[in-house]
Amino acid sequence: MWPYPEFRKKQKEVINVIEKSLRNRKIVGLNAPTGFGKTIVVLYSIARFFKENEDKKCLYVVRTKKEVRPVLKELYMLKSRAAWINYTFLIAKKDMCLHRLRTSQELKLPSEDFIETCRDFRSKNLCPLKRIKPKSFSKISEFLEIAMEEEACPWYACKYMFDEAHFIVATYPYLFNPYIRQSVFSYDVGVLHLKDAVIVVDEAHNLESVIQSSDRGLSAKTVERSLSELDKYSHAVPAILQEACREYLYILLNFMEKYRGAKRYLRLNADYFYGEVVDRINLDILGEASDIIRGIKVEMHGLKARSFLRSVWRFLHYFDIMYTLHYEDIGVFALGDRIEVKMLNPAIATALLNEAYTAILMSGTLPPLDYLRDVYGLKREIEYVKVGDIFPPENKRYFCAANVTTKYRVRGSEVYKKLAYYILYIRARIPSEYIVLTVYPSYEVMSKVLSIYEKAKEKIEEKIFDIVERENTKIDEVAEKIGQLSERVVIHAVAGGKLTEGIELTRDGASLIGAVIVAGLPFPEPNDYLEAYLARMSELYGKEKGWEYVVLIPTLIKVKQAFGRAIRGPKDKASFFILDRRALSKKILELLDIKPTIISLPSRLLA
Ligand code: SF4
Incomplete structure (x- = not known):
């Protein structure tokens, strides 16, 4: 077989x-x-x-x-x-x-909307x-x-x-x-x-x-659009339902207004959200009104139908269930103009594997x-x-810089400058036909380093072509671009992003990436969600394990994913650089399963 x-x-x-x-x-x-x-x-x-x-x-x-x-x-x-x-x-x-x-x-449109439209189509024998x-x-x-x-x-x-x-x-x-x-x-x-x-x-x-x-979110814009929907379809929704729904939407909107504009996840008190909002809303009424509007929109727009009021109902309904069944394992957070219900214990989504x-x-x-x-x-x-290595382990060489870190508290121009010069220094030492993939902990660090890197690059004679990952970068476009280039290439990407998880750059089956630079360990940046997730996992499994599960292991998985881009076959050889002294801790070396050589940037370069 x-x-x-x-x-x-x-x-x-x-x-x-x-x-x-x-x-x-x-x-x-x-x-x-x-x-x-x-x-x-x-x-x-x-x-x-x-x-x-x-x-x-x-x-x-x-x-x-x-x-x-x-x-x-x-x-x-x-x-x-x-x-x-x-x-x-x-x-x-x-x-x-x-x-x-x-x-x-x-x-x-959200899959859930389409699923409901599909149900209507089938009930009318249209399929x-x-x-x-x-x-x-x-x-x-x-x-x-x-x-x-x-x-x-x-x-x-x-x-x-x-x-x-x-x-x-x-x-x-x-x-x-x-x-x-x-x-x-x-x-x-x-x-x-x-x-x-x-x-x-x-x-x-x-x-x-x-x-x-499994997470669910709702934007203030969706709530505002629901209000417009109620006005627009007022002829179809009984007055008593309309009035109630309008009141519910204002309750929700007023609540959301208080937290609108949060730049990072901001934890809200779930009991307060329940008491101030959900408990004051009759979800059956909201469900009934939203279904009427949804039905009309399906008549008018067919497959494109989307009811915003239905999205509001779905979000509140979901919160209500989760609040009742998994009170300790969920959190409510504000971000931008949204509120989100997020899991603090992933097992509530994955434990069904036990029943298989x-x-x-x-x-x-x-x-x-x-x-x-x-x-x-x-x-x-x-x-x-x-399974361990299936290709010759000597094809991989690991290096770590001991004189730099992107630890949140010490970030600043000195750190960014060092990273920029390290990248250029490494690029100069990798054969020109190979790409250097540089992976940053965040877009913010990447842009800070790049602003120094660009200036430093002007002083070098060798031409380097840089490809910088953006939120809308498409993997296929990057791969196509690479195929047309003859200069030395550096790809600048963000850990956990599209380019570090999905890109495969090969020619005739051999990897084109000759070096991967991790420009700072990609520890998650602090926010209320991370803190709440960490607190819950620490409560369940102890402080040390909680930190490993929420922070350390996901960080190192991102590093390994980035490294994995370079070795795709038995003949590929690559060098891996971690520009962060925290990687030298025993625990991290053990989890990464590497023994790196310590490197240092010649001080004359930084003078
Ligand atoms: S054709 Fe489309 S609407 Fe009809 S059953 Fe299939 S998925 Fe649903």
């Missing part, structure tokens, strides 16, 4: 461990580097297990739509060797809607809900085309396939968003039973994305075992598999 000519190093051993764990219902934590072939190893092990366990199915969740593709590709390969394997996928419903695909409409039997496919687009040719709603066609499918590939919200999850685990067609599911969580280091699927048949959490930078157990809230036995 193995779809490739041979097994790569260590793959067979890992397959054995996974198969054994599946039989014993143990959860697997698979920490294996890029190039190991995690996806196929996991799919293959599960497929073999399914041969003897026909009642089981696999729900394989990935962070984004883009990450569905490599999994489908491997399933396609697997099916070419084992025709009995069936698979399907789910991405955002609006991206799989037949009506939208036919008209190529852009739908910029061709059909089973189709596609040949195997390796791309989302291939499947969408087949479904369109057959005049079938692709989302439902995929859903009908649940019955025969062994593998369902879906994006995170289908597992971690409580509203969207229902469409997988309880629905009119193609239901997956959690107790029979082997759940695979891809990129399981990325708890931020997992939590984001079993689960596999995998990543190239998987957090340690105790983190998985506590932060994910896993109660079952965990088999932690660390």
